Structure formats: structure tokens, C-alpha cells
Amino acid sequence: MLIREAAADWQAVWPFFRDICAAGETFTYPLHPSEEEARAMWMPPAPAHVVVAEEAGTVLGTANMYANRSGNGAHVASASYMADPARQGRGTGRALVAYSLGWARAAGFRRIQYNAVVETNAPALALYRDLGFEILGTLPEGFRHPGLGYVGLHSLHRAL
Amino acid sequence: MLIREAAADWQAVWPFFRDICAAGETFTYPLHPSEEEARAMWMPPAPAHVVVAEEAGTVLGTANMYANRSGNGAHVASASYMADPARQGRGTGRALVAYSLGWARAAGFRRIQYNAVVETNAPALALYRDLGFEILGTLPEGFRHPGLGYVGLHSLHRAL
Numbered sequence: 521m522l523i524r525e526a527a528a529d530w531q532a533v534w535p536f537f538r539d540i541c542a543a544g545e546t547f548t549y550p551l552h553p554s555e556e557e558a559r560a561m562w563m564p565p566a567p568a569h570v571v572v573a574e575e576a577g578t579v580l581g582t583a584n585m586y587a588n589r590s591g592n593g594a595h596v597a598s599a600s601y602m603a604d605p606a607r608q609g610r611g612t613g614r615a616l617v618a619y620s621l622g623w624a625r626a627a628g629f630r631r632i633q634y635n636a637v638v639e640t641n642a643p644a645l646a647l648y649r650d651l652g653f654e655i656l657g658t659l660p661e662g663f664r665h666p667g668l669g670y671v672g673l674h675s676l677h678r679a680l
Numbered sequence: 681m682l683i684r685e686a687a688a689d690w691q692a693v694w695p696f697f698r699d700i701c702a703a704g705e706t707f708t709y710p711l712h713p714s715e716e717e718a719r720a721m722w723m724p725p726a727p728a729h730v731v732v733a734e735e736a737g738t739v740l741g742t743a744n745m746y747a748n749r750s751g752n753g754a755h756v757a758s759a760s761y762m763a764d765p766a767r768q769g770r771g772t773g774r775a776l777v778a779y780s781l782g783w784a785r786a787a788g789f790r791r792i793q794y795n796a797v798v799e800t801n802a803p804a805l806a807l808y809r810d811l812g813f814e815i816l817g818t819l820p821e822g823f824r825h826p827g828l829g830y831v832g833l834h835s836l837h838r839a840l
Contacts, residue, residue: 541751548753589796591701592824593708593833630830633819635795636749657817659793659837664752670790673753675835677819 521580521610523619526570530559532579533572536604537562544666546644547600548636548673562600569623573603573612580604581612585620588633597624597632597680601644613644617651625680632678638663639672652678681740681770683779686730690719692739693732696764697722704826706804707760708796708833722760729783733763733772740764741772745780748793757784757792757840761804773804777811785840792840798823799832812838 526533537558544551553561563570568586572579581603588598599620603612624632637644639658653676662673686693697718704711713721723730728746732739741763748758759780763772784792797804799818813836822833 544752548749548751550750551752589708590710591708592704592711592826593796593822595824596819596822596833630821631819633822636753655817656819657815657835659756659791659816659835660839661790662753662756662793664755666752673756675817675819679820 521612521615522574523571523583523615524574526563526572526582529572529579529582530563533562533582533602534558536606537582537602539605540602546638546641548663562602567627569627571616571619573615575610578607580607580610581616583616583620585623587629588635595628595630596677597627597629598635599624599632600634613647614651617647621651621680629680631680634674634676636662637674637676638665639674640665640668645674648676654678681772681775682734683731683743683775684734686723686732686742689732689739689742690723693722693742693762694718696766697742697762699765700762706798706801708823722762727787729787731776731779733775735770738767740767740770741776743776743780745783747789748795755788755790756837757787757789758795759784759792760794773807774811777807781811781840789840791837793835793837795835796822797834797836798825799834800825800828805834808836814838 570584573581583601585599587594588596601616656675656677658672661670730744733741743761745759747754748756761776816835816837818832821830
């Protein structure tokens with residue numbers, strides 16, 4: 521699997537991005553963003569960094585990474601990941617997270633924080649914990665899961 | 681003291697907004713934003729709500745309030761407050777926080793979260809605790825204080 525900077529990849533990302541938003545189980549994004557809104561949200565300009573995971577010419581997933589805050593908070597990175605649900609089981613998520621940790625280290629960040637991880641997203645949480653993240657706190661009822669009702673919303677972090 | 685929706689108030693806000701950013705002790709904002717950048721940052725369009733605290737025609741402080749996230753996280757509000765350091769001791773911060781809680785309740789939010797409160801900002805923390813907020817978690821070294829070095833960055837929350 522190759523992780524590389526996203527270029528003309530939006531058309532490959534948009535179908536699963538749209539489906540993941542519409543499912544409404546894992547992101548605090550609009551459920552039905554326009555394609556233009558979604559693209560602007562997912563692919564911010566540099567110094568943010570946007571990549572895709574590719575295998576044999578097929579995009580398996582994508583990630584973006586950036587400073588979580590500005591000014592005197594700009595030494596903490598954040599990142600988001602999406603793997604195509606139709607192409608699971610290939611380690612795409614793990615490869616994207618590992619890549620983002622390396623990117624953040626190389627860019628000089630001291631720490632990385634995820635702001636909003638749904639507490640029922642067990643696969644993502646297991647992966648993040650395995651890669652050294654700890655739960656910083658959990659906002660009670662921070663997320664309205666379409667099937668489970670109000671559930672907690674974690675923030676996670678780790679040093680770099 | 682009157683808390684009212686901000687209208688043609690930016691020119692009264694900008695001098696202390698600029699000074700508070702430049703001091704770099706309390707916000708994770710750019711230290712030296714352009715006036716245009718600052719205005720866009722502080723005065724987002726509706727449904728966000730921006731107010732000023734005014735007494736005898738003088739603006740003492742300002743607050744903005746909005747949904748902290750989108751989609752299935754949009755039932756949690758957030759808010760930010762700035763009081764003019766040259767006009768302290770009049771309860772401006774307390775009045776602005778209390779107003780924002782009422783606004784968030786009326787707008788149907790279930791909870792309110794502050795994402796980034798510097799742990800050395802004792803007056804703000806004392807006020808927030810007094811008004812029912814609890815610390816959700818503290819990002820170690822989340823803020824680079826200009827005088828104190830790396831300090832923690834709290835997230836706070838309370839039900840509405």
C-alpha cells in the first residue's frame with residue numbers, strides 16, 4: 521500500500537466520503553454535505569496535508585492532518601481518516617494513522633489530538649489505543665448516534 | 681450592563697481583541713491576525729450569534745456562540761468571550777457567560793463545551809466553575825504560554 525499526497529483524487533474519495541457522512545455514525549460532519557462543501561472540508565490548503573492510501577491504482581482511504589489550533593496552540597496536530605467501507609480489512613486505517621504520526625513528527629508538532637471520536641466506534645478506538653493514544657476526556661452525550669441515541673464523544677491524544 | 685447582538689461594533693472590539701491576541705496568554709488564536717482575519721474569526725455569520733456587553737455607550741466586552749460541531753454533534757454549543765482589559769472589574773465576563781448559557785438553552789442545545797481554556801487563566805476558570813462548568817480533560821503541554829512555557833489546555837463542559 522502506498523500513502524501519497526492527494527492530487528486529482530477527489531473523485532475517488534467522494535463516493536465513500538459521502539456514504540460515511542450519510543451513515544452518520546462516526547463523524548461530526550454534516551450528514552449530507554454538497555460535494556463542494558465536502559471537498560473544502562476534507563482537503564484544506566497547505567500547510568494542512570491530505571493523503572490517499574492506494575493499492576494497484578485503487579484509492580482505499582484518505583487522511584488529512586493539520587495544526588489543531590493556532591498561535592500558542594499550534595504545536596499540537598490533529599488528523600482525520602476515512603477508509604472505504606467496501607475495501608476493509610487491508611490495514612488502511614492503521615497505515616494512515618501511522619503515516620500521520622510520522623508526518624506530524626517531521627513537521628515539528630509535539631503532540632497530536634483527536635477532538636471527536638465517537639465512543640461506539642470500537643474499531644477506530646482499538647486502533648488508536650494500539651498506536652499509543654489515550655483518552656483525554658469524554659463529552660457525555662456529545663454525539664447523537666442514529667441507532668444508539670446519545671453516546672459519548674472522546675478526545676484522544678498522544679505525545680510525538 | 682446591556683448584552684445585545686453585535687452590529688456596527690467591530691471598531692470598538694478590535695483594539696482589545698488585537699491586544700488580547702498579541703499578549704498570547706489566553707487564546708489559541710494567531711498572535712497578530714490582520715484586522716480582516718480577526719473580524720472573520722470573531723464574527724461568524726448566523727446561526728452563530730455575536731454580542732457585545734455595553735454600558736453607557738461603551739463596549740466592555742464581546743462574546744460569540746455557535747454549534748461546536750456539525751451533523752450528529754450539532755446539539756453541543758460552544759462560546760468564546762473577551763472583556764476589555766482596560767475596563768475590568770465590572771462583571772462583564774460573568775454577564776457574557778450567563779447570557780451565552782441562556783442563548784444556548786433557547787436555541788435548543790443540550791450541552792456547552794469550551795475546547796481550549798488555558799490552565800493558567802485562573803480568573804476565567806474560577807468564573808466557569810462558578811457557573812457550573814467542569815473540566816472534561818486537560819491536554820498536557822497543549823498551550824505554549826509566553827511567560828510560563830508549556831502549560832495544559834483544558835476542555836470544559838456543562839449540561840444546559
